[in-house]
Amino acid sequence: MKNIDSFQDRQKNAVAAKARMIAKLAARPGTDDPAVIARAAERRTIDEARTARQTERQNAEAAKEKARQEAVAQEAAADEASAKVRRDARYAARKLRAEPSAR
Numbered sequence: 001m002k003n004i005d006s007f008q009d010r011q012k013n014a015v016a017a018k019a020r021m022i023a024k025l026a027a028r029p030g031t032d033d034p035a036v037i038a039r040a041a042e043r044r045t046i047d048e049a050r051t052a053r054q055t056e057r058q059n060a061e062a063a064k065e066k067a068r069q070e071a072v073a074q075e076a077a078a079d080e081a082s083a084k085v086r087r088d089a090r091y092a093a094r095k096l097r098a099e100p101s102a103r
Contacts, residue, residue: 005013029036 031037
């Protein structure tokens, strides 16, 4: 057994490897083979299902975001209303304090 191959040995090995690759490629079924067509249809079905799930997920996320924004808007409106009530109460108290001294 030689540890170092000669140039001719390496050349023969390369030719043999190329022949094996060509034989392997030639053994593959063509694009008109029913098995290939069936696998392509199955892949399309899987891709369509994946796209549908992704769209459904995006719609759900959009609905969650919309609900969150509505909650924030309602909270802001409630804060604004309570601030208005406090402001009106301060105004009324100030007006009551000012009335007795005006008499």
